[in-house]
Amino acid sequence: MTNSPRLLIIDDHSLFRSGLRMVLNASLPGAQVIEAGSLNEAMRVTAENPDAILLDIKLPGLNGLEGMALLKRKWPQAPVLILSSSDEPETVRDALARGAAGFISKADSADNIVALLKRILNGELFAATARTGNNGDADMHLTPRQCEVLELLSQGMSNKLIARQLALSENTVRSHVQAILNHLKVTSRSEAAFAARRRGLIG
DSSP: OOSSOEEEEEOSOHHHHHHHHHHHHHHSTTOEEEEESSHHHHHTOOSSOOSEEEEESSOSSSOHHHHHHHHHHHSTTSOEEEEESOOOHHHHHHHHHTTOSEEEETTSOHHHHHHHHHHHHTTOOOOEESOTTOOTTTTSOOOHHHHHHHHHHHTTOOHHHHHHHHTOOHHHHHHHHHHHHHHHTOSSHHHHHHHHHHHTSOO
């Protein structure tokens, strides 16, 4: 993680932005925090590329989920962390399926939010939720396609190679990987492979 990460907060509530900025500045000394009240305002930001984007779902005009593609085009290397007052499983699934690197509930503690952000900044680009008690899809069974992805994942294949092998898009593979991680209650691909072998899901 860079000593001075550049963070872009996109949220229409100025008080929340200010509070989050204070938390980030206290927890990540030297962090450069840029604020925007809407996606339009964020797109006009001309500073250096952010190291991570914290994006609210409910925004005036284009909402966060719909605008994620714009952010990805402008800053393709910056992971997007979704901020939301709702952490319903379907909201989390939608955010992660659209390419979010993580999901942060506004109800979470500052420590949990910062912990997730640090993991993302450290290059752990798995999709995750900050609320450790949120089991999301944990009770769902893996689909046959997800079992195929799990098998290839356990062989050390990247999302790109899995996509090529199964004739899928990388976004689709990423979504399947996230469902697998949720199901196995793990946070990394290596943990998923270990847990799957332990459960007898793969050989």
